[in-house]
Amino acid sequence: MDRSLGALTRLAAALAGLVLAAAGAPAAAADDPGPALAGTPVTGTPTEARAPALATGRYLDRLPARGSLHYRLPRTATGSTFHVAVMFVGSGGSVGEGVRVQVGTTPGDQGCGSGGVFRPTVGEPAPVLFTGLTTWTDVEDHPCAVATELYLSVGEPDEDADAGRPMEILVYEEPPLSAYGLDLLPTPEPVPWTAQRPARRPRDVPAGTTPTNAPVVGDGTYALTLRPGRTRVLAVPLDWDQTLQAQLDTRLPAGVPTPEGIAVDVVSPLLGTSERPFTADRPADWRVPGTDGGRLRTGAQSQVVSYANRNSYDASITTEALAGIHYVLVRWTGTGNAAGPDVPATLTLRTTGVPGDGVPSYTPVDGLIGPQPASRLVDGTLQAPVATAPERAPRTDDDPLLSRRTLVAGGGVAALLLVVLLGRARRHSRNHPHAGAARPLSHHERGGRHRG
Known part of the structure; x- marks a missing residue:
């Protein structure tokens, strides 16, 4: 908050x-x-x-x-x-x-x-x-x-x-969990990389230069300009049990400095690593050309946003994931030549998963609000949950209270109709002196985990 x-x-x-x-x-x-x-x-x-x-x-x-x-x-x-x-x-x-x-x-x-x-x-x-x-x-x-x-x-x-x-x-x-019991919340399996086909007409959104000024976007393909020595950032909302894939595609001209320095990273709302390592099983569709130029594809796949992945004891999992705005950073590092050429590229973003069994239950505390997918968590975008009125048991026809209310409501409607009809009868009698008195009307009214 x-x-x-x-x-x-x-x-x-x-x-x-x-x-x-x-x-x-x-x-x-x-x-x-x-x-x-x-x-x-x-x-x-x-x-x-x-x-x-x-x-x-x-x-x-x-x-x-x-x-x-x-x-x-x-x-x-x-x-x-x-x-x-x-x-x-x-x-x-x-x-x-x-x-x-x-x-x-x-x-x-x-x-x-x-x-x-x-x-x-x-x-x-x-x-x-x-x-x-x-x-x-x-x-x-x-x-x-x-x-x-x-x-x-x-x-x-x-x-x-x-x-x-x-x-x-x-x-x-x-906020604290409603109860300590990490075994109650599942530890999700990493989501595998899936090659994406970039859109033919990528969206033109000015990228941020830090997570602070990164624009919030959703799934789709976005146009970027890669510049040696510079950082480009987009922000993406992620809820519990969701994951994000970011795929960078471009064609590098010959003579570009250190193409292997072009990298994509996904970080959590509090700037912690949230990434599946691809050191041993790099996706088959990734390509990094040499200095002679050519097609480049690289990317990053975030860990699933879950309580278990907030701070893992497993050395093979690098993640500090919380629900909230995540950041995709595209960097061209180690160039040794900041005056290199600008290179047009596309960044294709894809989220997977829906909130389910991995959503933690927090203890209600005044002044503390649990992570929310559309919030950066630190800038005032966290909103207090809307209190919902407790559901009431449905009334039945033999409910004495319901019967009394029905009778009162029915009687009120009947009285209102009678007043309207009598008024019409009086007007009719004034306009037509020889008209007979209104005949009495009959009226029938129907009553109607962590994890806590």
């Missing part, structure tokens, strides 16, 4: 975020809007003293120059799970940029979760870098699940040029 102060506050925060992003990011070409960040301004502290409290929402701060920045995560309800992500736009051209993020029950501790990003960005003028973590545990009385407050810290970047650059902090507090 985004605890904002209204539309004006959100607009002011967004404008402030864009100003910070523009101040910290390198200049972009006129036809490329450049990466965008946004959020409610916040200032982390170098020590735990007076560290600001972060509720569910999107925040904007700057990476520390030295040491770590500290924040507090006040817990709304025992058993809730915090999902945290940090995203920034790096300075680029580094052999390895990144930061480390951790959460614990005491300041500076990482016992409740940690994450880090470290990626070479040679040839990328403005790499989009992010990492995330979750505090989830299946031990009901674990300190990370019951502590009234947890502590978040963001470490200094590995690349000195990134110090002081704007960073987004995403926080989502997920």
Whole structure:
């Protein structure tokens, strides 16, 4: 739940975020809007003293120059799970940029979760870098699940040029399950890759440059322009028990830099990996040409959105899936030549599955709302469930209350009809003095899992 102060506050925060992003990011070409960040301004502290409290929402701060920045995560309800992500736009051209993020029950501790990003960005003028973590545990009385407050810290970047650059902090507090019992919710099987035929007339939707400004789309084929060193992002809603396939198709001209650096990734609402690995069984229809150019097809297949896949203990499954807006990132990395040619491409998106046995049941808590497919979870789009009135048992003909109501209703209708008819009779008598009195009328009225 985004605890904002209204539309004006959100607009002011967004404008402030864009100003910070523009101040910290390198200049972009006129036809490329450049990466965008946004959020409610916040200032982390170098020590735990007076560290600001972060509720569910999107925040904007700057990476520390030295040491770590500290924040507090006040817990709304025992058993809730915090999902945290940090995203920034790096300075680029580094052999390895990144930061480390951790959460614990005491300041500076990482016992409740940690994450880090470290990626070479040679040839990328403005790499989009992010990492995330979750505090989830299946031990009901674990300190990370019951502590009234947890502590978040963001470490200094590995690349000195990134110090002081704007960073987004995403926080989502997920309600507790109605009961602990992970065996009650099924662990879904990965969905196999299915080759798609791109539409002959792809939709032209301007792609985002970060998850923050990615447009929300549905199934279909979309036109993209691949540019070396740049990131293109589309957003797709996914519900529980659903999965997403993203297929990229293009034809590369001869002489393009490092075509193997073109990659597609699917990440969850809190920027966690949600992808089926294809290292050993790469789909047969995928093709990556050499520098002599030719047809390219690659893609990504997300894991099924399920409670079991929110934070898997299985090392072969890389996923942090929650229902909500997922992001498809198309990147051309490792080029060493950001001035390479623009290449037209298509991205075909396909969702599968419908919500079923894998939908978790959450404990109702004031101030906490479970994940929803059309929400980014951190920007105020979460909506409180609509309360439904309890169903009443159907009445029967021998119900005394029903019989009394029927008699009253029938009597009222009969009286109304009698008044209308008598009025007509009087008017008729006035208009026709010799007409006889109205004959009495007879009237008959029918009464009528986790998983909890």
